[in-house]
Amino acid sequence: MTVTKAAKTVNQAFVLHPGGKFAFEERHKPTLQSDRDVIVRVIATGLCGSDVHYWQHGRIGPYVVEAPITLGHESTGVVVESGSDVQGLAVGDRVALEPGIACNSCNHCRGGRYNLCQTMRFAATPPYDGTLATYYRVPAECCFKLPSHISLRDGTLIEPLSVAVHSCRLAGDMQEKSVVIFGAGPVGLLCCAVARAFGASTVVVVDVVPARLASALKYGATNTYQMSAEGADRNAADLLATASLDSGAHIALDATGAEPCLNCGIAALAKGGTFVQVGLGKPNLSLPVSQICDKELVFKGSFRYGPGDFKLAVGLLDSRRIRLDDLVTHEFPFSQAERAFENVAGRGGIKSVIYGPDVNEEEAKASLV
Incomplete structure (x- = not known):
């Protein structure tokens, strides 16, 4: 994956402000918060109806855009940093991101329904920033290696597949x-x-x-x-x-x-x-x-996904029991992210994907086989 010198040091984000205005901003690059964390360079992000809803309406139920927020939660990327206790992942691995971090200690989490965790920190759900940025930090268990025949672009569909x-x-x-x-x-x-x-x-x-x-x-x-x-x-x-x-x-x-x-x-x-x-x-x-x-x-x-759903989604793709051909119909560079939102709002095509800053789009569309 081609990385420019600027992309290595700058965390560029696509930010929604209250009132529906977008802006490109430089944010602090995330750092490892525990020995089980990884930092992922975001390569591609699929747009969800919830992203567009926050843009157009400023809220979904009790979740209100009251401060600037980075949207996006259907992302793939490449691991660029890894905590000392991380196992099974290495720098350079291509991964799909499960964009919710549960507490792992409440009754719902311990009962196997972490999607209902009351303190869930879910990407692009106010007040938590999403993945439309250069870098994103997650616990290692929220990263799933992509099958070799799945591109980073098409891997953005693993989240909605889950x-x-x-x-x-x-x-x-x-x-x-x-x-x-x-x-x-x-x-x-x-x-x-x-x-x-x-x-x-x-x-x-x-x-x-x-x-x-x-x-x-x-x-x-x-x-x-x-x-x-x-x-x-x-x-x-x-x-x-x-x-x-x-x-x-x-x-x-x-x-x-x-x-x-x-x-x-x-x-x-x-x-x-x-x-x-x-x-x-x-x-x-x-x-x-x-x-x-x-x-x-x-x-x-039905609310998002829970234990085993991401793993099963990846398994269905790995076995080729499910194929993602032609679901991504529109692709946008990071500089045209707002156009992507407009396209989804206008019901253009099936799925729109935004590439991260300084991404080589041809490499993002290529599989390893």
């Missing part, structure tokens, strides 16, 4: 089951790929954009359905007919957060089915509670 892994694991056994997935954006498409990798026999992907539905067929969808302006019951009946699911679907995952999708998914589920909410929309939605009760459905919320 979201998909977590939500599909919450849905339970998928072997020979029918699954309906709402939303053909990055997370929805990755949920589709994971569901097929987990053995689902039928995967119906639902969206309103025909081009995105066409993409879903590349990632394991057996059927697609374009939502209409008709009501939830009509759409549910039509999508079930499309896939010949006369008795309803076993599982539904919603990666949109849109009320019509939730209502359609609940209507499309068979009795005893499972609904997993993956994406976030408006904080308060109207749901058909009577249907949830009449069908005795299981309704679950």
Whole structure:
């Protein structure tokens, strides 16, 4: 990986200020805080809908942009410093970053649900800075070596792939089951790929954009359905007919957060089915509670990822049971980071990636094999 002299000493960051203004700033280069820490030079960062939401709205629920903050949390990079107690990682290793640091001592952490840790320090969630900078510090356990055939660019998708892994694991056994997935954006498409990798026999992907539905067929969808302006019951009946699911679907995952999708998914589920909410929309939605009760459905919320999810995501890629081809559709140098935000806000393509300062883009797009 090519590193300029300036990049070795300067920590350049792309910073969001309250009110929605961006600025490039020089920040202090992070230092090792424990013998288990590593410093990673950030090579590529995928943009998430939450990054754009903080830019456009200044908050997500209780998390408010009250001070300047560096965004970004879907990153890969190269280890440039390592603590004395770090094992299994070496300077020069290519890694994907799990961007949340839990306390490891609370009841949730010790109970195997560290994603619910109340003192979680999650990148780009106020007040904690994210990864759109030259360097980022994490504990070694938050670094996952990239498979040799995965580029640093495509490795940025391991974070949203871990979201998909977590939500599909919450849905339970998928072997020979029918699954309906709402939303053909990055997370929805990755949920589709994971569901097929987990053995689902039928995967119906639902969206309103025909081009995105066409993409879903590349990632394991057996059927697609374009939502209409008709009501939830009509759409549910039509999508079930499309896939010949006369008795309803076993599982539904919603990666949109849109009320019509939730209502359609609940209507499309068979009795005893499972609904997993993956994406976030408006904080308060109207749901058909009577249907949830009449069908005795299981309704679950899904929050980020937990123990084993990143490791399983990397394993699925390493075994080539999941492929990331063509998911990254737009790439931007660090100097054009704001353009990347505008592109995502305008729903351009599927996934946008920002390269770190002074990165050789061709090397970032290359695998080791």
